[in-house]
Ligand code: G3H
């Protein structure tokens with residue numbers, strides 16, 4: 001099956017009360033780990049490429065690695081640009097063969113966000129590609145701000161209808177308490193999501209697919225391995241998986257996971273070297289890293305996203 005857009009995936013996910021995992025990819029091993037896991041779980045999957053990934057690996061290399069993955073499985077796979085910063089980046093990824101792009105103009109004023117998103121939507125739709133937009137600002141751990149100030153960053157349900165109608169975007173990333181990275185909350189902070197805002201947005205946009213960025217859970221067993229074998233990740237805290245399950249049953253159709261993959265990959269490599277200090281063949285430790293990442297992706301698909309057996 002060739003690469004697909006997210007249209008069908010999201011329609012089924014919305015109706016079925018589950019979400020599709022959007023996993024960040026940077027090299028062959030991560031692509032293999034994610035696609036093998038999705039294939040064994042018979043789950044659709046989104047492989048997404050960030051600015052950092054483009055710089056590290058070159059989008060053309062990633063496009064061809066994804067193509068190799070597509071040729072080894074029959075599950076639906078979409079290739080998505082993560083956090084596209086401007087029109088040109090979106091256009092160049094569409095030219096390379098991505099089937100979905102995100103235009104992230106969420107830091108811009110309202111009218112500018114709408115104008116830029118609309119411009120990308122027009123170009124993308126002309127080329128059979130779908131567009132994710134963003135409204136609201138993701139919280140950051142550094143935000144030692146008062147509760148009212150943090151609330152002001154959440155997506156306002158009052159704005160979503162006008163935004164999606166005027167831009168004609170295909171999905172919308174919202175801010176309801178997630179944030180990027182492995183340090184999302186400080187010890188003692190309440191790690192819950194604003195499910196009430198999500199429910200309200202769902203009412204304002206019936207059937208419309210919502211996206212959650214910054215949705216890693218930072219599994220403590222993996223962090224413990226990193227810390228045991230020479231690493232240092234003090235107080236790494238993520239989104240509880242129970243919160244993500246609630247969101248997946250509601251309007252959230254796409255859940256972005258990157259940090260968890262990184263932690264799993266690194267934990268396995270740290271363990272490998274601690275147990276095999278004489279090894280220097282990258283295939284030896286990358287085999288462990290890939291296997292550990294694959295196991296984590298399977299867990300996400302089965303226990304968090306609910307997308308197993310939906311391919
Ligand atoms: O949303 C951000 C992703 O985790 C990608 O981060 O640009 O460092 O690859 P990156």
Ligand code: 13P
Nearest residue numbers: 181213214215216258259
């Ligand atoms: P995490 O850092 O929580 O994995 O989020 C990844 C993400 O949102 C990519 O766009």
Ligand code: ZN
Nearest residue numbers: 180213214256
């Ligand atoms: Zn993100």
